[in-house]
Amino acid sequence: MLVFLVDDDPIQNMINSQLVRLYDDKIEYMVYNNGVEVIQGLEEGLLPDIILLDINMPIMSGFEFLNLYQHYTNAANVFMLSSSDNEDDRKQAKKYSCVEGYVIKPVSKEVVHDILLSADKRKSQGS
């Protein structure tokens, strides 16, 4: 399984990668600082199963990224990360079919565990 961790905050990225490793220390994950970097990763042929996506990022925000990403075939399940619970953001996120959930920071071990477990299940059913 491949997980994309997208946040402009290096501390948040560090926390997220530790949480992913706590679930499975052999899990593959990529860290990106903004939407443009993710697009570059995708263009290189990486096919993530899960994307944890921050909303507020410079260069290309989470929503700007989703505007492009929603047209990809085999779009991964995206979980939005936000430090504030904003109603407009939630509404906006719901418009994208690839967005699976909306997580308010701090991201807990349990939440990451649940996200990855369900992705694992989906993957084993699919194959």
Add this chain to the structure above:
Amino acid sequence: MSAKNTSVSKSRLNLPVLDILEEAGVCFSIKGNDLEFIYQSKALNKLLGIARLYTNDFEIFIPEIAYEIAQEDSLISTSGVAEDVDRVLITKKGKELIVRVKRSIVNHKGETLLVTIYTDITKQSQNKQFEAYKKVLTEGEVFEKMLNRFSQRIFSSQSRNDVFNGVGKLCLDLLDLQNLSIYIMDQEMLVLRKKEILINGEHIISKEITLNSVNIPLSEGVIGKCARTKTTITIDDVHLEHDGIRDIREFKSELAVPIIYHNEVLGVIDTESSSYARYTDKTKRIIEGLASLLAIKLHEIESKEYIEAKNEQLHSLVKNNPNAIAMLDNKGNYMQVSDDWMRQFVSSKHDSILGLNHFELNPNIPSRWKKLMDKAYSGVHQVMQKEGYKRRNGEIAFFKGKINPWFLKKGEVGGIIILADNITESVNAEVRLLKSTEELEEAKLIGQLYNWEIDIEKGTIQVDTGKQNIPGVENGRQYNLDAFFQFIDTGYHADFNQAIDHAIAGNGEFSLIHPFRVKSRVFWMDNRGKVITENGAIILVKGTAHNITDQIDAENAYKQKNRELKQLNRELDQFVYKTAHDLRAPLANILGLVDLMRMEENPKILATYFDLQQKSVSKLDTFIQEITNYTKNTRLPLKRDEINFGTIVDGVLRDHMFIAGSDQVQKNLNVEKSKLYYSDCERITIVLNNLIANAIKFRDDEKENSFVEIDVKSEGKYIHIRVRDNGIGIPDEFKDKVFDMFYRAHKSAEGSGIGLYIVRETVRKLGGSILLKTEEGAYTEFNILLPNTKF
């Protein structure tokens, strides 16, 4: 007469003779009045396409003639006399064959047998089914049966094309025709549009009749004449007929039959043949019969289309009407409404209201309107005069309208049509007019009204400024019009002349609103005037100028204020959103780290977590500081202090001493000495603090000597502050945006993006300006000009 399929063993009566001869045949034993099945040859099975025993031989024929065959069989079995006949036979696959039927009575081992042999002559048969029918039926019966088949086919068809295809197929089966066309009358164009059905004995799959089809004018040819005279025309030799359109094709005879419904010609059936005198009375009768069937069907289709088109027309008429129109059925449900109706009376949450109930949708309809609608429902037209109502958004709107009943065919009221004309504008204009007349009186009292007269012949204007003085304008002086134009904006000169011309040529009234410029002040004047005649000649335009400047200024100021408020509102919204986000982000980090630390035992890793926590706390602290600065700038009144740049920069540098990377950046301050600088000390600190912090944050680690230079000079009435670094610079595309609130041009998450916004806002508050010069990878330079005044 009945036939029984008795259990006869084949060995008893072995009749292989038919098989040996490869004849298709069947054999019955004659038992008194009954036929008893004996044998059926393999060749017959093959011919019929199935190995099935037939209990009697007429079962295999088309049902229409089964009865006749049964009669015939009965006759033969008693009389023993049989003639060869041609008949139509249907195979199991539904194919129609023409077969020659030979019957013979044979005596075999003491039994009397009826042996029937079928020979397939479909290919040879020239006369096809028509002849086949003819052999056994009387002419009248054939006629009736054929028309039956035509009528079944025609009346089960849904469209014109269906009808034509069906007719084509049956004509091919039943009539020996070379060519057949149906012409449809176009009542508007008075032409007959051609639809070819059969060409050279081939059935043409029908396409729609279009405007591009071959057209024959009513005035021309046999077809035209047939339609004009409404009579069948039979031509045995077209060469003797001067009405015939001389055709390069070698047709020799022609038959044209009009399709008439209630004395109205709907079209013409036309058929041509390459032999002379092809069309007998029989053919004519059949085609005429076909024409009368077609007449009924085509009329039916036409009426259906007409009704549909009318219905469509009505709906489209209502829908696209520029006025507000609604068509209701007898229960008050919307059948159709115009777009304008939707705009005016229906809340935007409804995409469509068709099918909804008018009274349920508008529960607050005043009772006087309901009364009018009730009367309309009883069949009486109603008129509504200037009705005012409050819209959902609180605006008062006015309309006048009509409520008309519409009627069903029988004269019953089918529903009502409401027409509403929005007259809000004109009512408002009326009100304004009324007000302005009142104001006119008022204006006179406060002396804002100036009388003037224009002498047409001399081309001069004279203004009576009364007790009120208009600066620059002399009371009572005759100005040359061209000279007077100095007071009027250039753009309005043409309008002014036009207004005069209009008054002279038109209804004698002069009307123009224009700006009136005296020195640097602009007034707005509303001019109203009238021409004055003497002995029939126009000599003067006399009028008053009403100073409406205050009114217009107030309106503009109000609009401006409104725009500003809206902008402020948007910014506030964004501010609250971003602040909530940026304040919470470091906290979320800290909480996330605490979570990780609980699960961590390695002291080295724990130490890094503590470091990160500290970073998050500083970030939060910085942000709170920034917000405080922002608020300070907006809320605190401007102060004027004597500025000591050395002290301020020292303070700023002290604050930044422990910031990451600070030690790698050389800081230089050059202040032009022996000058005094006045500004708001606290605000200058905010500005410099932000710019220096940015210089450190965005230093270029690839360069050997990173620096930031702060130059302060006095330039006339201004303080010029230049902050220049050799950092990473800003890409061109972000240059315009870096001053926007929360805009971050760089991908690092260090800042909130509010810094430069605060800088710009603070500089603005100080009454100065800021200019950015930068080159990506080279340098960033901010030039700030601030007014250098003591007060």
